Amino acid sequence: MAWGIWAIILVVLLILEMLTVDFTFTMVAGGALVAAISSALGANLVVQVIAFVIVSALLLVVVRPWMRKHINNSSHGESNVYALTGQYATAITALDESSGQVKIGGDTWSAVSVAGPIKAGEKVVITAVQGAHVVVAPA
Structure with missing residues (x-):
């Protein structure tokens, strides 16, 4: 038993x-x-x-x-919103150092530019995530 x-x-x-x-x-x-x-x-x-x-x-x-x-490896690489770093997006409004919006996949994010003004419609690359904003640079 x-x-x-x-x-x-x-x-x-x-x-x-x-x-x-x-x-x-x-x-x-x-x-x-x-x-x-x-x-x-x-x-x-x-x-x-x-x-x-x-x-x-x-x-x-x-x-x-x-x-x-x-299996279930969360110790390497970024996950969640931090996985956005390095991905490409499209500016849907003009971007500057203080405001703007980008389209990432099907989602709209508030964004700021680290490389000066960016026109609406331009391709950008996400360099960082800061809270609810993404930091972008021209692609």
Whole structure:
């Protein structure tokens, strides 16, 4: 019946992983899975705990870094509005150092120019995002 306890631990760890999405609890859940299987195969408690510790440690050291690098990787590059940097837009009003608007994809953004006045209709490149404004330069 010890396999049932390991199964409960496994489910709790997977629920915790859904809340954190850090892959730590998933790796420890892998250790709990191996311990549950060893229990179902008749191994004693010492073997189950050793299997749990070894598998969890191996998964944390070997698999977790790879998963963090390839899955759900928010540590590299920009995301959200900061991903706009480097993209091209079209000036829909005249731009200067204090005001203007640009069209980025289908969205209209308030913009300021870092390179002097820019006429409406000209292509610009986004150099930065400052709050609700984008900073642009001629393309």
